[in-house]
Amino acid sequence: MHKAGAEKYTRQRQAAIRAAAAVFAEKGFHGACTKDIAERMGIKQGSLYYYFKSKQEALSEVCLFGIQDYVQHMEDISGSEQSFEAKLAATVTSHLSSYRERNEALKVYNDERLYLPEAKRSRLKELGSHYRQQLEEIFEDGKKSGAVRESMDCHFAAQAVIGMCNAWGDLIVRDPELDLFRVIHKCTDLLINGFIQQTNTTNRN
Amino acid sequence: MHKAGAEKYTRQRQAAIRAAAAVFAEKGFHGACTKDIAERMGIKQGSLYYYFKSKQEALSEVCLFGIQDYVQHMEDISGSEQSFEAKLAATVTSHLSSYRERNEALKVYNDERLYLPEAKRSRLKELGSHYRQQLEEIFEDGKKSGAVRESMDCHFAAQAVIGMCNAWGDLIVRDPELDLFRVIHKCTDLLINGFIQQTNTTNRN
Amino acid sequence: MHKAGAEKYTRQRQAAIRAAAAVFAEKGFHGACTKDIAERMGIKQGSLYYYFKSKQEALSEVCLFGIQDYVQHMEDISGSEQSFEAKLAATVTSHLSSYRERNEALKVYNDERLYLPEAKRSRLKELGSHYRQQLEEIFEDGKKSGAVRESMDCHFAAQAVIGMCNAWGDLIVRDPELDLFRVIHKCTDLLINGFIQQTNTTNRN
Amino acid sequence: MHKAGAEKYTRQRQAAIRAAAAVFAEKGFHGACTKDIAERMGIKQGSLYYYFKSKQEALSEVCLFGIQDYVQHMEDISGSEQSFEAKLAATVTSHLSSYRERNEALKVYNDERLYLPEAKRSRLKELGSHYRQQLEEIFEDGKKSGAVRESMDCHFAAQAVIGMCNAWGDLIVRDPELDLFRVIHKCTDLLINGFIQQTNTTNRN
DNA sequence: AATGAATGAGAGTTCATTCAT
DNA sequence: TATGAATGAACTCTCATTCAT
Numbered sequence: 001m002h003k004a005g006a007e008k009y010t011r012q013r014q015a016a017i018r019a020a021a022a023v024f025a026e027k028g029f030h031g032a033c034t035k036d037i038a039e040r041m042g043i044k045q046g047s048l049y050y051y052f053k054s055k056q057e058a059l060s061e062v063c064l065f066g067i068q069d070y071v072q073h074m075e076d077i078s079g080s081e082q083s084f085e086a087k088l089a090a091t092v093t094s095h096l097s098s099y100r101e102r103n104e105a106l107k108v109y110n111d112e113r114l115y116l117p118e119a120k121r122s123r124l125k126e127l128g129s130h131y132r133q134q135l136e137e138i139f140e141d142g143k144k145s146g147a148v149r150e151s152m153d154c155h156f157a158a159q160a161v162i163g164m165c166n167a168w169g170d171l172i173v174r175d176p177e178l179d180l181f182r183v184i185h186k187c188t189d190l191l192i193n194g195f196i197q198q199t200n201t202t203n204r205n
Numbered sequence: 206m207h208k209a210g211a212e213k214y215t216r217q218r219q220a221a222i223r224a225a226a227a228v229f230a231e232k233g234f235h236g237a238c239t240k241d242i243a244e245r246m247g248i249k250q251g252s253l254y255y256y257f258k259s260k261q262e263a264l265s266e267v268c269l270f271g272i273q274d275y276v277q278h279m280e281d282i283s284g285s286e287q288s289f290e291a292k293l294a295a296t297v298t299s300h301l302s303s304y305r306e307r308n309e310a311l312k313v314y315n316d317e318r319l320y321l322p323e324a325k326r327s328r329l330k331e332l333g334s335h336y337r338q339q340l341e342e343i344f345e346d347g348k349k350s351g352a353v354r355e356s357m358d359c360h361f362a363a364q365a366v367i368g369m370c371n372a373w374g375d376l377i378v379r380d381p382e383l384d385l386f387r388v389i390h391k392c393t394d395l396l397i398n399g400f401i402q403q404t405n406t407t408n409r410n
Numbered sequence: 411m412h413k414a415g416a417e418k419y420t421r422q423r424q425a426a427i428r429a430a431a432a433v434f435a436e437k438g439f440h441g442a443c444t445k446d447i448a449e450r451m452g453i454k455q456g457s458l459y460y461y462f463k464s465k466q467e468a469l470s471e472v473c474l475f476g477i478q479d480y481v482q483h484m485e486d487i488s489g490s491e492q493s494f495e496a497k498l499a500a501t502v503t504s505h506l507s508s509y510r511e512r513n514e515a516l517k518v519y520n521d522e523r524l525y526l527p528e529a530k531r532s533r534l535k536e537l538g539s540h541y542r543q544q545l546e547e548i549f550e551d552g553k554k555s556g557a558v559r560e561s562m563d564c565h566f567a568a569q570a571v572i573g574m575c576n577a578w579g580d581l582i583v584r585d586p587e588l589d590l591f592r593v594i595h596k597c598t599d600l601l602i603n604g605f606i607q608q609t610n611t612t613n614r615n
Numbered sequence: 616m617h618k619a620g621a622e623k624y625t626r627q628r629q630a631a632i633r634a635a636a637a638v639f640a641e642k643g644f645h646g647a648c649t650k651d652i653a654e655r656m657g658i659k660q661g662s663l664y665y666y667f668k669s670k671q672e673a674l675s676e677v678c679l680f681g682i683q684d685y686v687q688h689m690e691d692i693s694g695s696e697q698s699f700e701a702k703l704a705a706t707v708t709s710h711l712s713s714y715r716e717r718n719e720a721l722k723v724y725n726d727e728r729l730y731l732p733e734a735k736r737s738r739l740k741e742l743g744s745h746y747r748q749q750l751e752e753i754f755e756d757g758k759k760s761g762a763v764r765e766s767m768d769c770h771f772a773a774q775a776v777i778g779m780c781n782a783w784g785d786l787i788v789r790d791p792e793l794d795l796f797r798v799i800h801k802c803t804d805l806l807i808n809g810f811i812q813q814t815n816t817t818n819r820n
Numbered sequence: 821a822a823t824g825a826a827t828g829a830g831a832g833t834t835c836a837t838t839c840a841t
Numbered sequence: 842t843a844t845g846a847a848t849g850a851a852c853t854c855t856c857a858t859t860c861a862t
Binding site: 027028029030031084085111115147148149151153156157159160162163164166167168170171183186187189190191192193194196 | 232233234235236289290316320352353354356358361362364365367368369371372373375376388391392394395396397398399401
């Protein structure tokens, strides 16, 4: 039986994806070279092609790997029975945690996916759009339940959350010292409450 | 007199910077090639080197061009006598407007400046840090005047504003149909008031 | 074992050095192009970079190869117990023979080494200076033993021998028909006895 | 009348030749660029083409300039009524002095003339060959008069003198501190008397 | 007499990719 | 499963040369 062999292959392929993620994150897709990736895995350049049939496939795999969990989490959050605020908190937590766990892959997804050919990009786009739509629905529900202001544009809101999370995600990847949980907490707080001191106010706007 | 000649040079060089900005924004620094830049200007590849002594110098000039106004505006805003909310609104307006005016250069500054050699990067870093510090001060002042919540971390807040603006900036550059003023308004509103319906509340958190 | 592989690499690298020597000798460092070198080896231009990391490294290797033996021979001659005349003859023989064996590499060392960056050039300079010093010592010893005229400036003498040998070396490289041994003999004779008819002397030849 | 203009042109063209000589001597023909030459003259690159119709013409002119006097001198020496020794001394003097006066042009003639196209090179070759032949005749005459050893190969001898002079010429150009007259004297002495102590002879130069 | 601007050809170098072993 | 060797295309950059002004 080839089970052991197959397992090793799978393991090595995962290693290749992580290596590619790291290198792409650091130098960008075009700035990176296959030799760098191979070296990070401890193999030679040519051997990389045992795991990827092209550099582009490597990018594609990294991107997929980068959003997999994060998309899955949203599925869970979206299906759960929680208050708006809890769902938003869960979203931010999931999103920012991904940057730490999945390491650089999520960053690569954000910054480099546009270098994929349309064909491959559309699959990712679907996943991304789906994510955003679910987030939008959370806002819609929030409105219905009265937790979110009527005036809020839910499409805008979803983009804003994603944008803010990605911006902080970049900083998280770049600076491993950063305290993840404090960032999560502060982001959530900002998004929910805004900057200003709320005083018995009827919100203009 | 050679004034006309010098003027032509300056004009062409500006054109080169804009062309480079557009190409770098679209393909990234390493993904772009000098031929693309030259062609966009209507000259031949080799002629580009009459205006830049290297591709890297082109990047450097684009980055500088990208933040010039935006840093200058912050100087004005920071020195002005306005309420916290007005200053924040002005900042968001300036930042997002830059993305339209300065076109792709600002995006390039954000995404590609890390490919510059340390020496050139540090000059940009200074400018960027200065910007962030001034924004932090606006938050500090906001706290003192009671407009901003005591609990707010001003460093975090400044990063968050910049991050949010850059995230939307990306979308603005990518989608020229986007209504700039609505985005500005919504971002400002979100940052100030947060998502939730404020009800005669004493803010927990 | 990878011994065979390593051997092949070494062999090919030697071939690359010889090819580079030939091309540099014919066209000069700047006049030569890497394509010529590759073609002479029967490989394609890009493949050359598997053996050299730059054109300059090729030059550097050629120069080193060019003087290696010749410097080694001088070591032997200098350490031997022979008359002045025998040592001088051995020097001329070694020097001129090198031009035939090492082919064009020695010519390249003479004419093109100045295009190397200071760092690499200094290593060669050392070797060259050492050679000249040993030759000077041969003259000093010749004086002591009475074989060389008291009035002779040993530094000048060494330079003169080297200069004369290099001048003939050029001709030897350029004209493969030239009878090496006759040139060696005549050079030695000229250097030892000069042009003029020596009266009352036991000059054979 | 345009006399003044014509004069200026001639003067500038001479300056161009000298500038080209200097740059070619330093960097070699292929290593030099027309911008360097122009800058050394204090004009702009394009303006150089007012004086030369190509870089190659510049080389050609430099080479011609480099050997003109030196060939002329040999004409004089060859036609004069002097002893062999005096003629040889005059030859060495003329040759080595040329290196100082004509500066780098002679070196360029020696090292770079092979980059000229056959057509132009043959004119120079003629001059060079003529020079060598006249030198050979001096040796032939020397033999007849008994001043030169019967065993001497006159063709070899002429080559050797030229080779030695060029080798020292290189050093003279490279090191402006070098005492020209001492070098001339020593070279002549070496060529005439050789290295060895001549017994029972009154020769001491 | 000189220049600024542009060009086009060619150079060195990098790198994704292939393939026999 | 992995590698060494090679390839060819693409890219950055240089430079002799031209020409209108």
